[in-house]
Amino acid sequence: MxxxxxxxxxxxxxxxxxxDFAEVFVERNEVSNIATxxxxxxxxxxxxxxxxxxxxxxxxxxxxxYTNRTDEDELRRIVTELxxxxxxxxxxxxxxxxxxxxxDVHGAKRTLSTDPALREKVDYLFAANRAARAVSxxxxxxRGTCGQRQQAVEIFNSDGLHTNDTRHxxxxxxxxxxxxxxxxxxxTQTDGGLxxxxxxxxxxxxxxxxxxxxxxxxxxxxxxxxxxxMPVVIGNGFGGVIFHEACGHLLETTSVAKQAxxxxxRLGETIATSVVxxxxxxxxxxxxGSINIDDEGMPTERTQLIENGRLVNFLADRLGAEKTGHRRxxxxxxxxxxxxxxxxxxxxxxxxxxxxxxxxxxxxxxxxYAARMGGGSVQPGTGEFNFAVTEGYVVEDGKVGHPVKAxxxxxxxxxxxxxxxxxxxxxxxxxxxxxxxxxxxPTTVGQATLKVDDILVGGNA
Amino acid sequence: xxDPAIESHARRVxxxxxxxxxxxxxxxxxxxxxxxxxxxxDLEEHKVNSTRVYGVRVIKDCRAGIAYSEAADAAALHSMVxxxxxxxxxxxxxxxxxxxxxxxxxxxxDATLCRQDDVTVETKIAAALAMxxxxxxxxxxxxxxxxxxxxxxxxxxxxxTAGHTAHSKARLCNAYAYALLKxxxxxxxxxxxxxxxxxxxxxxxxxxxxxxxxxIALLHGEAVPSRHYDVLFDVECQAALFDAFASVFSGRAARxxxxxxxxxxxxxxxxxxxxxxxxxxRTEGFGYALFDGEGIATATTTLVERGRLVTLAHNSxxxxxxGVANTGHAARSPKTPLGVALHQPEIGPGEIRESDLTxxxxxxxxxxxxxxxxxxxxxxxxxxxxxxxxxADGERLRPVRNITVAGNFLDMLxxxxxxxxxxxxxxxxxxxxxxxRFADMPIxx
Numbered sequence: 082m083x084x085x086x087x088x089x090x091x092x093x094x095x096x097x098x099x100x101d102f103a104e105v106f107v108e109r110n111e112v113s114n115i116a117t118x119x120x121x122x123x124x125x126x127x128x129x130x131x132x133x134x135x136x137x138x139x140x141x142x143x144x145x146x147y148t149n150r151t152d153e154d155e156l157r158r159i160v161t162e163l164x165x166x167x168x169x170x171x172x173x174x175x176x177x178x179x180x181x182x183x184x185d186v187h188g189a190k191r192t193l194s195t196d197p198a199l200r201e202k203v204d205y206l207f208a209a210n211r212a213a214r215a216v217s218x219x220x221x222x223x224r225g226t227c228g229q230r231q232q233a234v235e236i237f238n239s240d241g242l243h244t245n246d247t248r249h250x251x252x253x254x255x256x257x258x259x260x261x262x263x264x265x266x267x268x269t270q271t272d273g274g275l276x277x278x279x280x281x282x283x284x285x286x287x288x289x290x291x292x293x294x295x296x297x298x299x300x301x302x303x304x305x306x307x308x309x310x311m312p313v314v315i316g317n318g319f320g321g322v323i324f325h326e327a328c329g330h331l332l333e334t335t336s337v338a339k340q341a342x343x344x345x346x347r348l349g350e351t352i353a354t355s356v357v358x359x360x361x362x363x364x365x366x367x368x369x370g371s372i373n374i375d376d377e378g379m380p381t382e383r384t385q386l387i388e389n390g391r392l393v394n395f396l397a398d399r400l401g402a403e404k405t406g407h408r409r410x411x412x413x414x415x416x417x418x419x420x421x422x423x424x425x426x427x428x429x430x431x432x433x434x435x436x437x438x439x440x441x442x443x444x445x446x447x448x449x450y451a452a453r454m455g456g457g458s459v460q461p462g463t464g465e466f467n468f469a470v471t472e473g474y475v476v477e478d479g480k481v482g483h484p485v486k487a488x489x490x491x492x493x494x495x496x497x498x499x500x501x502x503x504x505x506x507x508x509x510x511x512x513x514x515x516x517x518x519x520x521x522x523p524t525t526v527g528q529a530t531l532k533v534d535d536i537l538v539g540g541n542a
Numbered sequence: 543x544x545d546p547a548i549e550s551h552a553r554r555v556x557x558x559x560x561x562x563x564x565x566x567x568x569x570x571x572x573x574x575x576x577x578x579x580x581x582x583x584d585l586e587e588h589k590v591n592s593t594r595v596y597g598v599r600v601i602k603d604c605r606a607g608i609a610y611s612e613a614a615d616a617a618a619l620h621s622m623v624x625x626x627x628x629x630x631x632x633x634x635x636x637x638x639x640x641x642x643x644x645x646x647x648x649x650x651x652d653a654t655l656c657r658q659d660d661v662t663v664e665t666k667i668a669a670a671l672a673m674x675x676x677x678x679x680x681x682x683x684x685x686x687x688x689x690x691x692x693x694x695x696x697x698x699x700x701x702x703t704a705g706h707t708a709h710s711k712a713r714l715c716n717a718y719a720y721a722l723l724k725x726x727x728x729x730x731x732x733x734x735x736x737x738x739x740x741x742x743x744x745x746x747x748x749x750x751x752x753x754x755x756x757x758i759a760l761l762h763g764e765a766v767p768s769r770h771y772d773v774l775f776d777v778e779c780q781a782a783l784f785d786a787f788a789s790v791f792s793g794r795a796a797r798x799x800x801x802x803x804x805x806x807x808x809x810x811x812x813x814x815x816x817x818x819x820x821x822x823x824r825t826e827g828f829g830y831a832l833f834d835g836e837g838i839a840t841a842t843t844t845l846v847e848r849g850r851l852v853t854l855a856h857n858s859x860x861x862x863x864x865g866v867a868n869t870g871h872a873a874r875s876p877k878t879p880l881g882v883a884l885h886q887p888e889i890g891p892g893e894i895r896e897s898d899l900t901x902x903x904x905x906x907x908x909x910x911x912x913x914x915x916x917x918x919x920x921x922x923x924x925x926x927x928x929x930x931x932x933x934a935d936g937e938r939l940r941p942v943r944n945i946t947v948a949g950n951f952l953d954m955l956x957x958x959x960x961x962x963x964x965x966x967x968x969x970x971x972x973x974x975x976x977x978x979r980f981a982d983m984p985i986x987x
Contacts, residue, residue: 118798122632123633123798124606124608124633124880125629125630125632125633126607126609126610126878127608127610127629128597129610129612129621130612132612141582143587143588144589145587147591148593149594159590166663166664199632224798224800258800265920266921267921300921308768339581340687341687419593455916457915458911462729465911465944467911467915467916467946468915469912469915469916486921487918487921487923488948491911491927491944491946537765537944537946539926539947539948540925540946541950
């Protein structure tokens with residue numbers, strides 16, 4: 082996207098000013114978003130982001146700037162300004178670029194630039210709306226969204242790296258609103274992946290609409306949720322947000338390097354029950370959180386984080402690896418050229434076990450079945466996390482009872498990992514967006530249904 | 543003073559919109575920022591940025607479409623207009639969404655919103671380093687993982703095909719520090735941030751003191767038994783909770799059939815003393831807005847008066863839909879479609895002395911976690927992680943952590959025990975709040 086000679090000139094300039102490492106990150110991001118309301122198109126928008134991020138590293142200090150301009154003079158000017166306080170005699174020499182295109186294992190077909198498929202996307206959302214409304218006349222509204230983007234990146238650095246990649250993201254969501262008198266409740270179904278609109282071949286709008294409506298109706302009938310510490314069975318798929326928040330963020334070297342993670346000095350130790358094995362895998366074909374290369378140009382990989390309860394790896398970007406001594410894992414990610422990269426999750430999940438949902442429910446006298454989860458957040462320094470239950474039921478005497486309203490589960494990462502006692506076989510993945518120091522990035526969470534023996538349920542009863 | 547290059551680009555874009563037989567408006571956002579982060583006695587990150595984004599909305603045959611571009615060359619701007627027109631062709635017909643009439647001009651006052659100072663980058667770096675150094679030297683402080691300063695100047699332009707223009711320019715400086723304290727098996731990570739129009743109005747020593755005092759106070763917090771308590775949120779938490787549910791006052795959410803208040807205009811939705819307003823023209827607030835996302839002049843809007851819902855917040859389209867006055871609450875960035883949002887909300891002062899809100903036993907909540915995930919503005923339900931203090935008669939008895947607070951936002955408005963007689967700005971000065979004591983809130987511990 083920019084002339085390699087310009088990138089070389091900019092990097093040479095940074096190194097001449099004494100930078101230990103210099104990087105040019107070029108991004109062109111094409112976006113299309115459709116929003117529907119029932120059977121009408123509410124908003125349709127599109128655009129192109131383009132910019133260049135310049136990163137200079139002096140020892141452990143990161144200098145970062147960005148611009149929308151591509152001319153050599155402007156890029157060199159930004160480097161000069163960034164380095165003004167740190168310039169020194171050259172500490173290293175630049176290497177000539179050795180271009181290697183990223184291997185694309187995902188093979189998107191109906192990409193945004195070749196086939197925006199606006200009419201088809203609208204028709205898909207309309208069909209999902211009709212399916213939701215067909216479930217019950219209590220479905221008072223639906224909101225659909227379909228977002229597609231095509232992110233092209235080109236990366237150069239002072240180690241001689243020159244690579245590029247194009248990522249194709251697609252995601253469709255239907256939210257159904259159920260109403261009765263003044264009461265309202267919602268249900269949501271989302272599908273997405275690292276692929277083009279060919280994803281529609283694997284989607285069923287009728288199933289999407291029916292599922293969103295089902296959740297909304299369950300929540301409309303829900304009663305106040307009991308409170309207090311109790312066992313909780315957490316459903317598969319997006320239930321994996323528990324591991325994402327409780328543990329995943331704490332294994333990113335962004336926190337580990339600052340000793341702002343409760344796990345920073347626990348490598349090799351047992352931090353979870355033996356039924357817990359967890360992975361962060363950037364290589365899964367066409368999954369939402371996958372990448373061919375990370376945003377520092379390193380090929381991605383499958384990283385085993387926890388093996389039978391033992392912590393075996395952290396997630397490291399380039400700088401995190403330098404600061405901690407842990408190996409790089411192809412996890413350097415960023416939202417856009419406006420952010421310096423940091424170690425981030427990709428597709429993160431607890432591997433499946435052999436327990437059954439019936440056995441988990443049957444083992445509980447009084448607890449909650451959190452069939453569907455919403456988002457959450459964590460304080461890495463203390464491990465305190467929270468996440469929301471979006472479809473829950475009481476469990477009494479080994480049986481699933483009535484649905485319950487809004488509840489939050491809170492605990493700490495170390496505590497909850499020691500309380501996972503059963504893991505099922507019904508493994509599933511779900512798409513999400515994760516926010517952290519380097520912005521919002523697509524991530525997948527996943528797990529089979531699992532049981533946590535003791536966690537605080539924040540109900541409204 | 544408007545940037546001549548931006549004005550030239552606006553003319554080119556809007557001329558093309560008119561030539562296509564459409565109406566339209568163009569929003570241009572540009573900012574310049576400095577961000578400094580300190581860690582381990584050294585500068586960890588030094589970030590210098592400037593960006594500009596153009597976003598056009600076209601309305602043709604009563605159909606609206608938008609598109610944006612971060613490039614400003616002729617080809618990019620032409621492509622942006624073409625995309626917006628293509629998008630409009632798919633949109634629903636809506637004869638209420640229109641480009642604002644009039645050809646006036648609105649310009650903010652730099653002397654109020656964008657005063658420059660001569661604080662050097664070296665001074666700002668020294669401030670970030672000093673915050674970390676001073677906090678790290680305190681007893682029980684393990685680490686100061688997050689601290690730094692920011693200085694952002696943001697400009698926003700609105701140009702319409704009717705000839706109306708609006709331009710705002712504002713500067714905000716920010717400093718923050720978060721410390722990790724440990725004592726035996728107890729730890730806490732917490733902090734504070736402050737915002738000012740000029741860097742030299744930030745007192746970083748206050749940030750250090752308040753961060754440390756907050757962490758020490760919460761360090762040994764334990765859960766309280768699960769039951770219902772009276773709750774008094776601090777100003778930060780109260781403003782954040784109201785912000786999470788601000789969309790219930792949105793005319794767009796009402797038009798779309800999802801606001802629980804859509805058919806309740808004129809009805810009582812809260813206790814008698816509850817006044818909720820949006821006051822965008824308070825210049826002492828940093829949510830100040832001279833105009834909205836359509837370039838319409840703003841004014842104070844009373845949303846709730848003595849517990850009764852007076853109006854919802856509207857842009858031109860939602861006002862047209864309901865046949866009511868536009869309240870100047872259009873929300874639109876270059877990249878997003880026309881919405882509705884409050885600018886600078888406030889809870890009016892009540893008649894109870896603030897000191898009288900703290901009689902008997904109550905929970906003072908000073909930290910809420912999960913506001914982005916544990917709230918549902920369609921149902922009004924919420925359940926959030928929380929921390930604070932168990933109090934009695936104005937005295938903090940003990941710190942409380944690892945609890946949740948739950949409820950329904952609209953129910954809460956009817957369970958108000960008292961509203962204090964003093965208004966307070968939150969730290970970002972984006973909301974002005976009289977403190978409220980809520981009765982009977984479910985707490986899990």
